[in-house]
Amino acid sequence: MAVSVSIPTILRTHTDGAKTVEASGGTLAQLIDDLDGRYLGIKARLVTDGSLHRFVNVYVNDEDVRFSGGLQAAVADGDTVTILPAVAGG
Amino acid sequence: MARYDSPLDALGDTPLVCLPRLSPTNSVRLWAKLEDRNPTGSVKDRVAQAMLRAAERDGRLRPGATIIEPTSGNTGISLAMAARLRGYHLVCVMPENTSAERRELLAAYGARVVLSPAAGGSNQAVAVARQLAAENPDWVMLYQYGNPANADAHYHTTGPEILRDLPWITHFVAGLGTTGTLVGAGRFLREHKPDVQVIAAEPRYGELVYGLRNLDEGFVPELYDPDVLTGRFSVGSLDALRRTRELLEVEGIFAGISTGAVLHAALAVAEKAAGVGDAADVVFVVADGGWKYLSTGAYTGDLKEAAERLDSQLWA
Numbered sequence: 001m002a003v004s005v006s007i008p009t010i011l012r013t014h015t016d017g018a019k020t021v022e023a024s025g026g027t028l029a030q031l032i033d034d035l036d037g038r039y040l041g042i043k044a045r046l047v048t049d050g051s052l053h054r055f056v057n058v059y060v061n062d063e064d065v066r067f068s069g070g071l072q073a074a075v076a077d078g079d080t081v082t083i084l085p086a087v088a089g090g
Numbered sequence: 091m092a093r094y095d096s097p098l099d100a101l102g103d104t105p106l107v108c109l110p111r112l113s114p115t116n117s118v119r120l121w122a123k124l125e126d127r128n129p130t131g132s133v134k135d136r137v138a139q140a141m142l143r144a145a146e147r148d149g150r151l152r153p154g155a156t157i158i159e160p161t162s163g164n165t166g167i168s169l170a171m172a173a174r175l176r177g178y179h180l181v182c183v184m185p186e187n188t189s190a191e192r193r194e195l196l197a198a199y200g201a202r203v204v205l206s207p208a209a210g211g212s213n214q215a216v217a218v219a220r221q222l223a224a225e226n227p228d229w230v231m232l233y234q235y236g237n238p239a240n241a242d243a244h245y246h247t248t249g250p251e252i253l254r255d256l257p258w259i260t261h262f263v264a265g266l267g268t269t270g271t272l273v274g275a276g277r278f279l280r281e282h283k284p285d286v287q288v289i290a291a292e293p294r295y296g297e298l299v300y301g302l303r304n305l306d307e308g309f310v311p312e313l314y315d316p317d318v319l320t321g322r323f324s325v326g327s328l329d330a331l332r333r334t335r336e337l338l339e340v341e342g343i344f345a346g347i348s349t350g351a352v353l354h355a356a357l358a359v360a361e362k363a364a365g366v367g368d369a370a371d372v373v374f375v376v377a378d379g380g381w382k383y384l385s386t387g388a389y390t391g392d393l394k395e396a397a398e399r400l401d402s403q404l405w406a
Contacts, residue, residue: 009297010305045305055308057324064292064322082324085300086308088212088235089162089267089293089406 003031003075006082011046014039023081028058029071031081046083047071055086097129098175102136102247104128106255106373111340112357114364120356121256121373122343123248130164130171130195132346132378133248137270138168140243141232142176153177156229160184160219162212162267162404163192164378165234170199181229183219185211187298187403191382211299211404213309234268236312244274252373253282260363263356264375265348265406266290266322269314271375276318290322291355293330293348296401323358325351327405328397331388333357334380338389346378347388348406377406 002022007015015021021039025031036043046056051070058065059082065073075081094100104127113119125133145151156179159169166182173180180201184192187208196203204222206214216235223231234240248271252259262279264271269290276288302308327347334350337343356374363370380389386403388396 008300010300010302053305054310055305059324062324064290064324066316067319067321082294084294084324085302085305086310087210087300087302088160088216088309088311089265 002077003079003081005031005035006080008084010085011042011083014042014045024077025075027069027071028060028065028073028075028081031075032071057084057086058082059084096175098139098172100129101139102128103251106252109337109341109343112337112353114357114360117369118360118364119371120353120360121259121371122341123252123373123375124343125375125377126345126379128168130167131381132164132168133271133375134164134168134377135171136243136247137234137240137268138165138172140239141234141237142169142172142178144237144239144242145230145232150230151178155179156181156226158183158219158223158226158229158231159234160206160212160215161234162215162406163188163196163382165268166201166203167192167195167199169232170196170201173201174199181222183215183222185215185404187211189383189403189405190385195382208402209298209301210307211295213302213307216309234270235309238313240268240270241274241277241313244271245278246274248375249275249278253279256371256373258371259283259286259373260370261287261289261356261359261372262374263289263291263352263359263372265352265377266292267348267406269311271377273313273315273318277315280318287320287359288318289355289359290319291348291352292322292324293351293406294324294326295404296327298402299404321359323355325354327400328394329354330405331397331400332393335389335393338380343376344380345376346380346405347383347386347400349374349376349378351406352377
């Protein structure tokens with residue numbers, strides 16, 4: 001079993017249009033490295049200067065990773081990772 | 091005392107009610123802060139009045155002025171009532187994928203509504219409002235996403251009310267939009283009780299709303315202060331709607347759909363506390379009532395179908 005990763009429309013150019021892909025890793029950073037091995041260039045869109053891009057939000061099982069260790073947040077087989085661009089609410 | 095000098099003065103001091111049937115145990119309790127009991131029926135009345143008063147104090151707003159504001163609805167409705175009573179004109183820029191009731195209410199209060207494209211959601215409303223403000227330099231944009239009076243309203247009213255009514259609060263949960271409620275009330279609560287957990291529930295919409303051309307078009311409100319928060323949940327339409335119905339069926343509270351998302355996060359932290367045997371008193375914000383969402387068919391019929399219909403709408 002792997003981690004299911006939901007890709008937002010804006011990043012699907014890297015995944016041949018796939019909405020959901022699988023990846024593996026014990027931390028979010030490892031997971032993103034694994035993704036980049038298959039979908040070249042996606043890491044550069046998600047990570048700038050060693051941390052998550054300002055306008056990218058990543059959730060592990062619906063919880064924002066910025067409150068659970070950022071790129072070092074733990075992920076495990078069976079988890080769902082959701083990547084979304086930051087948009088306005090209100 | 092519940093006597094007021096004018097309709098606008100009947101603001102705040104809203105009830106905080108325990109929800110015994112939804113609370114996981116006798117020592118892990120849920121409390122709802124009923125913000126629908128404000129003059130136009132939403133938490134945004136606090137924000138609108140605070141922003142107007144601040145702009146009047148600063149001399150930015152003079153009698154007869156035109157106000158422009160990007161809003162997905164509630165802030166616009168609150169501003170529309172206050173503007174009408176205080177002698178201002180109002181132009182609201184609102185995404186076209188918002189409920190019909192919001193547009194009707196704004197029109198009834200005499201506001202002019204400019205619709206922005208559904209794709210891009212509130213980001214587009216902000217962009218269109220900025221453009222209109224640039225073209226009409228005499229208009230005043232209060233700009234709820236970056237106006238300190240927004241968070242200050244909650245720092246000075248919502249937060250103190252909650253602490254007064256429930257000094258043993260352990261968790262505060264609210265919706266994340268402009269971030270004003272969480273940052274303002276959360277900051278007050280943590281200054282007085284540093285251990286209070288401040289949890290955000292952020293709506294997760296259908297893909298249309300995230301339709302940016304590039305990531306640098308993303309948006310984080312200027313008011314946002316992540317240091318005030320201790321956790322942040324993303325809640326999709328199905329979970330939000332399921333909880334909205336549960337709140338009505340189990341506790342009788344008829345709330346808007348964003349409240350369902352907030353309840354979903356509140357129950358997650360409450361059940362976590364119950365699971366490890368901690369006592370907890372979890373306060374969550376009921377931002378508005380369900381009236382403005384009836385036309386979406388959210389409250390009756392098949393849950394999944396109703397959630398699918400909502401998915402491309404801005405329901406918070």
